[in-house]
Every structure is written in C-alpha cells, then in structure tokens.
Amino acid sequence: MFTVIKKNHLIATLIIAIILITFSVITINTAMAHKRLPKLGYTIVIDAGHGGFDAGVAGVATKVKEADLNLKVAKKLEKCLTEYGFDVIMTRTSGNGLYGLHTKNRKKRDMEARARIIHDAKPDAVVSIHMNYFVQSKQRGAQVFYKKNNERGKELAKNIQEVLGLNLEHCNRLFLSGDYYIVNCSDYPSVIVECGFLSNAYDEQLLISDEYQQKLAYYITLGIMKFFDIDPYQIISL
Numbered sequence: 001m002f003t004v005i006k007k008n009h010l011i012a013t014l015i016i017a018i019i020l021i022t023f024s025v026i027t028i029n030t031a032m033a034h035k036r037l038p039k040l041g042y043t044i045v046i047d048a049g050h051g052g053f054d055a056g057v058a059g060v061a062t063k064v065k066e067a068d069l070n071l072k073v074a075k076k077l078e079k080c081l082t083e084y085g086f087d088v089i090m091t092r093t094s095g096n097g098l099y100g101l102h103t104k105n106r107k108k109r110d111m112e113a114r115a116r117i118i119h120d121a122k123p124d125a126v127v128s129i130h131m132n133y134f135v136q137s138k139q140r141g142a143q144v145f146y147k148k149n150n151e152r153g154k155e156l157a158k159n160i161q162e163v164l165g166l167n168l169e170h171c172n173r174l175f176l177s178g179d180y181y182i183v184n185c186s187d188y189p190s191v192i193v194e195c196g197f198l199s200n201a202y203d204e205q206l207l208i209s210d211e212y213q214q215k216l217a218y219y220i221t222l223g224i225m226k227f228f229d230i231d232p233y234q235i236i237s238l
C-alpha cells in the first residue's frame with residue numbers, strides 16, 4: 001500500500017514538473033517574441049499636418065488629400081520611433097482637425113491646439129509631416145525646414161535631410177529655414193518634413209504607396225537618431 005501511494009505521488013510530481021517546464025518555455029518564447037528595446041528617454045512630438053476641414057494640397061494625378069497622407073506617414077513614424085525606444089506624442093491620430101466644435105477661426109484654433117500639445121509635452125524634438133506642392137511640376141523630393149536662428153532645429157533638419165538624401169532617389173534638396181507656425185511656436189528643436197511634391201505625378205505615385213511611406217518613416221527615424229547621436233545598430237544588438 002505504502003509503495004503504491006509513493007509511486008502515485010512520484011508520477012503526480014513528474015506530471016506537475018513537466019507542466020511547469022512546458023509553461024516556462026512558452027512564457028520565455030512569448031516574452032522573446034514581444035521583446036521591446038529599452039526606452040531611450042527622449043520624447044518626440046509628431047505632428048500630422050492639416051486635418052478636418054483643412055485637407056492641405058491635393059495630388060495632381062489622383063487628387064489624394066495631403067492631410068490623409070500626412071497622417072499615414074505620421075503613424076508609421078510613430079510606430080518606428082516607438083520600436084526604437086522613443087516616447088512619442090501625436091498631435092492628431094484621426095482625420096479630424098484640432099479646432100473643436102466652433103466654426104469661427106478654425107485654422108487658428110487648430111494651430112494653437114498643436115502648440116499647446118508641444119508645450120505640454122516638453123519634447124526633445126518636434127517633427128511635423130507635410131507634403132509639398134509647387135507650380136513647376138518638375139520639382140521633386142523631400143525637404144526639411146527648421147525655425148530660423150534655432151541651432152538645434154537646424155541640426156535636426158540637417159541630419160534628417162542627409163539621411164533622406166542618401167537613401168531616397170530623386171531627393172537631393174537642401175534643408176532650409178522656414179517661417180512656419182509649427183516650428184516657430186516653441187524653442188524645442190522643430191522641423192517640418194515636406195515628404196515630396198504632390199504637384200509631381202512621380203512623387204505622388206511614391207507618396208501614396210505604403211512601401212514608400214514606410215521608407216520615409218524609417219529614414220526620418222534614422223535622421224532623428226543621428227541627431228541624438230544614437231547608433232541604431234548598437235540598440236538592436238542590446
């Protein structure tokens with residue numbers, strides 16, 4: 001009798017041990033699959049330009065709305081930056097503008113709401129996403145703008161423009177200072193990335209593609225990392 005009980009006890013212990021080991025292996029595998037890179041401690045505000053009643057410019061061939069493309073690129077950029085360990089705050093995550101219900105001065109209230117988000121976030125950098133448009137349809141390529149006399153903003157613009165220029169075709173433009181509300185509204189390093197020209201049918205074709213939007217997000221991320229002196233390969237190997 002004693003032997004039988006002891007044997008049953010041994011079998012039960014073995015079964016529990018096997019269950020525990022199996023569970024541990026599954027847990028470790030799941031944890032590995034969802035491994036996130038460590039937080040870098042930098043906060044980036046991403047601003048998808050326009051939205052709501054303000055659609056921005058329209059594509060010359062497909063009439064695609066700039067506001068929609070801005071949001072698509074902004075969301076991809078959010079995902080990419082987050083994966084690399086940045087904290088991200090978005091000014092908008094839907095097609096709506098930020099002007100609320102009142103119908104008067106919508107543009108002004110929309111821009112002021114974006115400025116409030118930036119001031120509240122106290123970010124390390126601000127990146128506003130737009131699409132360009134010019135009467136001469138041959139103009140192509142992404143171009144980065146910063147606030148005049150803001151040295152850190154200029155440095156951020158330089159780094160993003162360099163990475164975009166090195167990695168994207170038809171992108172040999174210079175980064176420039178620009179008189180825009182979103183870069184002027186604070187002293188945080190702020191840039192506008194005009195991702196390409198919707199007045200050029202070839203650029204438009206690229207800008208509406210998921211793959212090119214992904215490339216833009218990735219290279220803007222690398223430019224931001226370069227600005228902060230972060231080596232992306234070092235992070236990946238952590």
Ligand SMILES: [Zn+2]
Pocket residue numbers: 049050056057066130131
């Ligand atoms: Zn715009």
